[in-house]
Every structure is written in structure tokens, then in C-alpha cells.
Amino acid sequence: MRLSKKILSIKASPIRKFFKYTESAKKAGKKVYFLNIGQPDVSTPPVFMEAIRNDGRDIVEYGPSAGSIEMIDAVKDYYKRYDMDFAREEIIVTCGGSEALRFIIDCICDEGDEVIVPEPFYTNYGAFVRASGGVIVPVTTRAEDGYRYADRDALESLITPRTKALLLTNPGNPTGVVLTEGEMELIGAVARENDLFIISDEVYREFVYDGKPMSSFGQIKDIADRTVIVDSVSKRFSACGARIGVALSKNRELTENLLKLAQSRLCAPTLDQLGSAALYRLPSDYFDDIRAEFERRRNAVCEELAKIDGVVFSKPPGAFYITVKLPVNDAEEFLLWLLQNFDDGGETVMFTPAEDFYATEGLGRSEIRIAYVLSESELRRAVELIRLALAAWNRRLSERVVSAAVIERANAV
Numbered sequence: 001m002r003l004s005k006k007i008l009s010i011k012a013s014p015i016r017k018f019f020k021y022t023e024s025a026k027k028a029g030k031k032v033y034f035l036n037i038g039q040p041d042v043s044t045p046p047v048f049m050e051a052i053r054n055d056g057r058d059i060v061e062y063g064p065s066a067g068s069i070e071m072i073d074a075v076k077d078y079y080k081r082y083d084m085d086f087a088r089e090e091i092i093v094t095c096g097g098s099e100a101l102r103f104i105i106d107c108i109c110d111e112g113d114e115v116i117v118p119e120p121f122y123t124n125y126g127a128f129v130r131a132s133g134g135v136i137v138p139v140t141t142r143a144e145d146g147y148r149y150a151d152r153d154a155l156e157s158l159i160t161p162r163t164k165a166l167l168l169t170n171p172g173n174p175t176g177v178v179l180t181e182g183e184m185e186l187i188g189a190v191a192r193e194n195d196l197f198i199i200s201d202e203v204y205r206e207f208v209y210d211g212k213p214m215s216s217f218g219q220i221k222d223i224a225d226r227t228v229i230v231d232s233v234s235k236r237f238s239a240c241g242a243r244i245g246v247a248l249s250k251n252r253e254l255t256e257n258l259l260k261l262a263q264s265r266l267c268a269p270t271l272d273q274l275g276s277a278a279l280y281r282l283p284s285d286y287f288d289d290i291r292a293e294f295e296r297r298r299n300a301v302c303e304e305l306a307k308i309d310g311v312v313f314s315k316p317p318g319a320f321y322i323t324v325k326l327p328v329n330d331a332e333e334f335l336l337w338l339l340q341n342f343d344d345g346g347e348t349v350m351f352t353p354a355e356d357f358y359a360t361e362g363l364g365r366s367e368i369r370i371a372y373v374l375s376e377s378e379l380r381r382a383v384e385l386i387r388l389a390l391a392a393w394n395r396r397l398s399e400r401v402v403s404a405a406v407i408e409r410a411n412a413v
């Protein structure tokens with residue numbers, strides 16, 4: 001018996017491999033600040049549970065495969081607020097943004113088809129594309145350039161007859177990059193001229209700071225037939241466990257085929273759709289305080305990072321992540337040392353090494369992703385711990401160099 005090459009080519013989640021080390025650190029009595037969490041620490045709006053509680057049904061039955069009418073209409077009305085007019089047939093409700101991504105990629109990719117993705121990227125894209133038989137073709141970005149990727153030459157140099165789509169996260173995970181209007185127009189033009197789909201993962205859409213408006217590829221009319229948007233209640237409404245997402249596209253051929261996959265899994269959870277419909281109907285100002293809080297957290301993290309010698313980062317305009325290049329050769333080795341050997345007053349810190357966010361072998365080894373999903377004071381302390389740990393790590397390395405030199409001299413005598 002043999003498993004498929006497709007599944008064996010998929011890497012295990014990069015976070016899971018550190019679990020046993022964080023558990024040991026906690027067992028040893030250390031307080032660990034977790035900077036690796038992709039779930040907002042905001043309460044899910046009460047309307048979610050109220051909608052479920054107030055529902056009088058006796059049987060939790062299957063619903064329509066494309067999603068319940070209440071949920072589809074709530075999504076439709078939400079998008080209208082932002083000048084995007086989707087018909088019911090152009091909206092497919094899924095089990096999280098994750099399932100939307102899987103379905104979309106399965107609809108687009110044949111074996112060996114290529115999907116261009118800016119790296120570093122959300123690691124599950126690797127799993128989704130490989131599981132479909134496709135290949136990720138990375139557009140490499142750099143900490144020094146603020147991880148920006150909307151460069152016509154860079155994108156066009158990667159396009160081959162096998163290229164089917166550009167897969168983008170906007171605002172970005174893990175970088176927090178938000179595309180400008182000009183960058184979106186440019187990417188749209190590249191997609192149009194080369195007949196590519198744009199898969200726009202917008203699950204962090206409203207996490208945009210500095211008073212900038214949120215924008216969506218769905219607002220660009222002349223690429224409407226090649227754009228598919230991925231959305232979710234997980235981040236914006238702090239409802240990760242609801243497992244409700246949506247795929248939206250004006251390309252009816254695509255949505256009709258997405259529906260075939262939706263039919264194969266019967267329906268998205270009936271009760272979670274009830275709650276999620278109520279979330280999509282929350283007033284637009286629901287998010288204002290949450291956005292302001294995350295902006296303060298981002299600023300706090302950046303202020304603390306600026307105190308560390310040798311780090312490279314740019315203030316990210318969106319999402320709740322920042323990718324940072326540290327003055328270390330191997331961030332994973334540094335993290336393991338942090339969890340096993342370092343503490344300051346009984347406290348240490350956990351982040352996500354960024355190497356697994358890259359498809360190109362060897363890139364990202366010095367980089368980490370910080371999720372700023374803790375209170376401002378905890379974030380300041382957590383970044384301070386990184387600063388103190390870096391100093392201790394470098395002292396340790398220079399002591400090792402000195403002792404190696406002493407041994408070498410002793411051997412030479």
C-alpha cells in the first residue's frame with residue numbers, strides 16, 4: 001500500500017512541531033508569551049449565539065449546499081456596502097475560508113498547473129495547491145523591501161503556459177502587507193493580459209490601519225470575471241470555531257463548478273450559518289474599536305522592535321501579523337533555545353519561525369512571524385524578551401567562539 005505523492009509532498013503544520021517544547025517550558029514553570037496565535041482575542045459578538053438560541057428548529061437538518069438563503073443574503077448585503085454587487089448564485093458558503101480556498105484551487109488546477117504566490121505566504125496554501133496537483137511558483141519578497149510584491153517584471157517573469165492563477169492575501173498573512181489601489185490595478189492588468197484567475201484571500205479585509213480604506217479586488221470591474229474572493233467569519237468577527245467562510249465570484253462557470261464540490265460535502269454547518277448571518281449583518285462601525293485596538297498593538301510591537309539592534313522590519317499596514325528579520329542565522333534554533341534554555345524572571349516567548357512560509361529552499365531562515373494578539377502591555381514584554389534573549393544568545397555565541405579559539409591555541413601549543 002502506498003499513499004499519494006501529493007499528500008506526502010505536503011509538510012506538517014510548522015506550529016505543531018513546537019508544541020512539545022512549549023508544553024515542557026510551561027511544565028518547568030515558565031510563563032510563555034504566545035506570539036504565534038492566529039486567533040483574535042476579541043469576544044465573538046453576542047448576536048452569533050443569540051441567533052442560534054432564538055432559532056426554534058427541532059431538527060438540525062442539512063441545508064442547501066451553496067449555503068442557507070439567510071447567510072447568502074447577509075453576505076450579499078454586506079458586500080453591497082462596499083460597492084460590490086454579487087447575485088445569490090455568485091456566493092458559495094463554505095466550511096471556513098480554508099474550504100473555499102481548497103474548492104477554488106481544485107476547480108482551477110490540473111496536475112502540474114502553476115499558481116503564483118508571493119512568498120512568504122500562509123503555509124496552508126502549500127497544502128491546498130499540492131493537494132490539487134498544482135505547483136506553487138513563488139514571487140520572492142524581502143524584509144528590506146517591506147515584503148511588497150506588486151512588480152510587473154517580477155510577476156511576468158514567472159508566467160508560463162502552465163500558469164493558471166495569482167493567489168494573494170490582502171491584507172497579508174504573514175507580512176501584514178496591504179496592496180495600494182495602484183498595485184491592485186497593476187496586478188489586475190497582469191492577470192487580464194495573461195488570462196489568469198486572481199484568487200484574493202481577504203479574510204483580514206477590515207484589519208487596515210492608519211485611516212486607510214479597506215479595498216477588495218471585487219471592486220475592480222474589468223477583472224470581475226477572473227476574480228474570486230475568499231472571505232470568512234474567523235478573523236473579522238472573531239469566530240474561528242464557527243468554520244464558516246465564503247467564495248464569491250462573478251464568474252458563473254467557476255461558481256457552478258464550486259457548487260459541485262460543495263454538493264459533495266452536502267452543506268456547511270447549519271447552526272453556524274445562522275450565527276454567521278447575524279455577524280455579517282452587524283453595522284459597519286462594529287469593527288472600529290477592534291481596529292483601533294489592533295493598531296495600538298501594532299504600534300507597540302513596532303516601538304519595541306525598534307529598540308533591538310540588527311532587526312529588519314517595516315510597520316505593516318494591515319492584518320495582525322508582522323514578519324521580522326532577526327540578527328540570527330536560524331530562527332528555529334533560536335526559538336528552541338528560548339523555550340528550553342532561556343527565561344527572564346521565569347518568562348519566555350514563542351513566535352513562529354518564518355522559514356516554512358517560503359517555498360524557496362533556504363529562504364526566511366532568519367525571519368519570524370509575530371501575531372499581535374495579546375494586550376499591549378503583554379506585547380511590549382514579549383518583544384522585550386526577544387531583545388533580552390537575542391543579547392544572551394549572541395553573548396553565548398561569542399563565548400563559544402572565544403572558547404573554540406582557546407582550544408585551537410591550546411592544541412597548537
Ligand SMILES: Cc1ncc(COP(=O)(O)O)c(C=O)c1O
Pocket residue numbers: 038095096097098099122169173201203231232233234240243244245
Ligand atoms: C490568510 C488566511 N487565509 C485563510 C485562513 C483560513 O481561515 P478559516 O478557514 O478559519 O476561515 C487563514 C487562517 O489563519 C489565513 O490566515
